[in-house]
Amino acid sequence: MIDFPPSIQNLIQSLKELPGIGPRSAERIALYLLEETKGTKQRLVLFLNEIGTKIKLCPRCGFYAEDRLCSICLDNSRDKHCFCLVIHPIDVLKIERTGAFRGLYHVLGKKISPLEGHDPEDLPLTQLLQRVDEEKPKEIILAFGTDAEAEATALYIGQVLKKRAIKVSSLAMGLPAGSGLEYADSITLSYALSGRREL
Amino acid sequence: MIDFPPSIQNLIQSLKELPGIGPRSAERIALYLLEETKGTKQRLVLFLNEIGTKIKLCPRCGFYAEDRLCSICLDNSRDKHCFCLVIHPIDVLKIERTGAFRGLYHVLGKKISPLEGHDPEDLPLTQLLQRVDEEKPKEIILAFGTDAEAEATALYIGQVLKKRAIKVSSLAMGLPAGSGLEYADSITLSYALSGRREL
Numbered sequence: 001m002i003d004f005p006p007s008i009q010n011l012i013q014s015l016k017e018l019p020g021i022g023p024r025s026a027e028r029i030a031l032y033l034l035e036e037t038k039g040t041k042q043r044l045v046l047f048l049n050e051i052g053t054k055i056k057l058c059p060r061c062g063f064y065a066e067d068r069l070c071s072i073c074l075d076n077s078r079d080k081h082c083f084c085l086v087i088h089p090i091d092v093l094k095i096e097r098t099g100a101f102r103g104l105y106h107v108l109g110k111k112i113s114p115l116e117g118h119d120p121e122d123l124p125l126t127q128l129l130q131r132v133d134e135e136k137p138k139e140i141i142l143a144f145g146t147d148a149e150a151e152a153t154a155l156y157i158g159q160v161l162k163k164r165a166i167k168v169s170s171l172a173m174g175l176p177a178g179s180g181l182e183y184a185d186s187i188t189l190s191y192a193l194s195g196r197r198e199l
Numbered sequence: 200m201i202d203f204p205p206s207i208q209n210l211i212q213s214l215k216e217l218p219g220i221g222p223r224s225a226e227r228i229a230l231y232l233l234e235e236t237k238g239t240k241q242r243l244v245l246f247l248n249e250i251g252t253k254i255k256l257c258p259r260c261g262f263y264a265e266d267r268l269c270s271i272c273l274d275n276s277r278d279k280h281c282f283c284l285v286i287h288p289i290d291v292l293k294i295e296r297t298g299a300f301r302g303l304y305h306v307l308g309k310k311i312s313p314l315e316g317h318d319p320e321d322l323p324l325t326q327l328l329q330r331v332d333e334e335k336p337k338e339i340i341l342a343f344g345t346d347a348e349a350e351a352t353a354l355y356i357g358q359v360l361k362k363r364a365i366k367v368s369s370l371a372m373g374l375p376a377g378s379g380l381e382y383a384d385s386i387t388l389s390y391a392l393s394g395r396r397e398l
């Protein structure tokens with residue numbers, strides 16, 4: 001049976017490797033790219049090449065950087081006494097977008113995950129501890145999420161950091177904003193109860 | 200507020216230009232491309248460049264081609280006496296995938312569309328009529344869909360072709376496969392009635 005010429009088939013095939021793109025979306029995008037005349041194709045090629053060459057991880061905190069350091073580490077107005085420890089670089093942006101944190105970040109890069117073969121000893125703690133010893137933050141916030149692997153990681157790192165007499169905290173658990181009690185599961189609700197605040 | 204470095208923002212921006220890709224999908228795909236190590240990024244760049252340079256429209260029928268002619272026009276086993284006239288190149292594949300047609304195709308490229316400023320005189324009929332005069336098909340099937348613009352195009356082209364004493368037919372209208380009467384609208388049902396076949 002006749003199909004697309006090979007180079008269109010190749011493009012569809014590699015579009016299907018992207019997350020959330022199925023066979024029909026891949027075909028639709030490929031046909032769009034074939035017919036468009038607004039330069040999307042050229043821009044995609046340019047920027048795909050650029051992220052490959054320009055983007056690296058900030059050697060100090062692990063967030064995405066184009067310069068010597070990332071834009072957060074280069075910002076002198078940040079509170080240098082408070083670190084926020086996250087697992088993935090994108091978590092930095094999640095917290096930045098709240099506007100509620102003005103300190104510095106440290107991206108761990110992985111969490112304890114027995115299924116993926118990441119034991120506690122595999123966590124990249126040497127770099128974190130070296131930075132902590134050099135920059136001497138007063139508080140480190142563990143912002144890790146609440147799945148079992150993230151909690152195990154927080155527990156382990158918390159113990160390590162406390163030996164250095166640093167205040168270690170973790171994100172509050174409780175009811176999400178804009179939601180009634182009827183949607184909260186009982187574990188969340190029990191955390192909300194035990195973490196209640198006086199009005 | 201801190202955001203992604205410029206080159207990641209640029210990539211997200213151009214991914215958002217693709218059909219069916221919203222801001223969240225674009226961000227997810229960009230982050231996937233940043234972290235993947237399986238070569239998807241390089242393949243995308245390669246094949247995006249390739250469709251730009253290798254793919255052209257077959258000068259005979261208008262389908263996608265990498266060679267001098269498309270693979271259908273190059274196939275000597277096709278029935279050269281029957282043409283199927285379609286509007287878009289992708290329509291060729293839609294019909295090929297049925298396996299029910301063994302003739303040749305001709306892609307018109309546009310339909311009559313007053314809203315987009317395409318009048319009947321703007322249809323690229325010169326090339327079609329020249330091909331018809333040279334190759335002398337016995338039958339031309341108009342495979343245009345059933346929206347108002349497609350029907351107007353079929354009506355107009357049918358009149359032009361009939362002057363050349365060629366058998367002109369169009370796709371049957373009626374019930375879609377695997378569907379009950381309860382889902383058919385009354386226009387479809389009236390076509391199904393008037394086109395009924397004796398068992």
